[in-house]
Amino acid sequence: MHEVLYKHPNDESSYSVDFTEDLTGDTSISSSSVVTAVDSGGTDASSTIVTTPTRSGMVLTSILKGGTDGEDYRVTFTGRGTTTSSDSTRMVELRVRIKGLGNV
Amino acid sequence: MNFGEVKDVVREHFGKVGWPTVMLDLALGAARRDIEKNSNGGYYWMRATKTGSFTAAQQAYSITTSTSNGWNLPNFKDVRAIRVKESTSTVWSDVSVGEYTQEEAETMFATDEDDLPVIAIIDNTTIRFFPIPDTTYNYKMWHYEWTTNPTTNTGTTGTDELTERFPEALIYGALVWGCEQFEKSYPDADRWSAKFRAEVAQIHRHSLERERQDRLTWMPMAGAYDQRRRTQLGRSIWV
Numbered sequence: 425m426h427e428v429l430y431k432h433p434n435d436e437s438s439y440s441v442d443f444t445e446d447l448t449g450d451t452s453i454s455s456s457s458v459v460t461a462v463d464s465g466g467t468d469a470s471s472t473i474v475t476t477p478t479r480s481g482m483v484l485t486s487i488l489k490g491g492t493d494g495e496d497y498r499v500t501f502t503g504r505g506t507t508t509s510s511d512s513t514r515m516v517e518l519r520v521r522i523k524g525l526g527n528v
Numbered sequence: 529m530n531f532g533e534v535k536d537v538v539r540e541h542f543g544k545v546g547w548p549t550v551m552l553d554l555a556l557g558a559a560r561r562d563i564e565k566n567s568n569g570g571y572y573w574m575r576a577t578k579t580g581s582f583t584a585a586q587q588a589y590s591i592t593t594s595t596s597n598g599w600n601l602p603n604f605k606d607v608r609a610i611r612v613k614e615s616t617s618t619v620w621s622d623v624s625v626g627e628y629t630q631e632e633a634e635t636m637f638a639t640d641e642d643d644l645p646v647i648a649i650i651d652n653t654t655i656r657f658f659p660i661p662d663t664t665y666n667y668k669m670w671h672y673e674w675t676t677n678p679t680t681n682t683g684t685t686g687t688d689e690l691t692e693r694f695p696e697a698l699i700y701g702a703l704v705w706g707c708e709q710f711e712k713s714y715p716d717a718d719r720w721s722a723k724f725r726a727e728v729a730q731i732h733r734h735s736l737e738r739e740r741q742d743r744l745t746w747m748p749m750a751g752a753y754d755q756r757r758r759t760q761l762g763r764s765i766w767v
Contacts, residue, residue, distance in 0.1 A: 465679045494532040
């Protein structure tokens with residue numbers, strides 16, 4: 425099961441995925457690695473929810489930001505091995521809430 | 529409530545992150561179907577209309593697909609009424625539907641009899657007209673359609689009548705599904721099932737009340753006004 429994160433719309437937090445265990449034939453991921461996001465209706469929300477990812481070895485990092493209160497986003501981290509060109513994906517369900525986090 | 533809030537209430541019962549959203553969507557879909565299955569015909573939010581024109585010399589039309597001039601209503605549930613008129617006319621005529629079987633209709637009309645249809649027969653997902661339309665008459669059908677949950681959590685597409693007015697029914701229905709399929713807790717499922725049935729009973733009463741106001745007409749079977757019985761839907765009560 426993929427991870428579930430709760431955040432306030434104003435929060436910005438870094439999220440990293442390490443593909444070392446998934447792409448065993450690689451030592452780094454290529455620039456073709458991407459992070460995308462869709463909302464509960466399946467509409468692409470990448471431009472508002474995630475930043476252009478950074479890479480370091482086998483780790484892909486993006487900032488999770490913004491979002492509409494009450495909305496659920498599926499964020500997909502796709503790492504592509506530099507040597508094998510194999511893809512591996514991890515998904516995060518990002519739930520953006522205001523009241524659910526204790527705010528009045 | 530919007531659909532996202534309905535989901536969040538259900539999630540609270542299963543530890544917020546313990547139940548995959550895809551399964552939650554399936555549970556809420558099952559809850560909606562269970563609610564609508566309990567209707568006699570359909571509830572008021574399921575009402576819809578379809579207008580169009582017949583194809584000359586074509587007797588049968590697919591209701592659910594667009595194949596061969598089909599009516600393309602994939603969520604069709606049940607018919608309420610059908611009216612027809614000549615394309616240049618301003619007056620609709622009643623088409624009797626649900627009163628005759630196909631085998632009766634086929635003995636009442638010659639196989640090549642064509643005119644303004646007066647009888648419609650729904651056979652599975654096909655609707656047949658007797659006599660066969662001889663030209664491009666206009667038709668209008670009032671019917672019920674199965675509905676689906678909102679496609680988004682929030683915004684204008686994140687709500688509908690069921691999530692706004694009867695969210696508890698959706699919630700209880702999903703909890704029954706979750707307790708049975710996910711938690712395997714049958715006593716809990718029974719408890720939520722009782723609350724679900726109570727909610728559905730309230731919906732049933734509310735919808736019936738609206739139907740009475742909007743549609744149902746009490747008319748004598750014989751005597752004065754009996755000739756108007758089929759065509760005066762929405763008239764005053766005359767019994």
